[in-house]
Amino acid sequence: MIKYKLVCKKCKNIFDSWFASSKEFEKLKKNFFLSCISCNSSHVDKSLMSPLVIKKSKQFSKKEEKHKNIRAKLKEYKKFIKSNFNYVGKNFAYEARTMHYDKKKPLQGIYGDASLDQIKELKEEGIETEMIPWINENEN
């Protein structure tokens, strides 16, 4: 399927229409089977814009949709962590060790900043951390 932007020469209306192929479009045009959706005139032609092929555009919007969903999930996740975990900032590695070695059970989990080296060290000590992408909420 191929999508063309069609232009009505009479009322200047521009509208999208689907065709099986460019050949089909030419055939319909030659036989005046094309008509404007607003004034019914058959003086309709392809606009100069390049055609969109359905496969490509669909894939693109799917990708975008997916991206949006991920962002929404991350935002939700961030909100959840913010309200259920204690922020410890740069002390993350220290606090994570305290939690791990002190057998006191903390009421809340923690979150904060850690370098990749720190995360690796923690892992070697048997302390599993989870890295999550921290999105900027001001972005869309």
Ligand SMILES: [Zn+2]
């Ligand atoms: Zn028209």
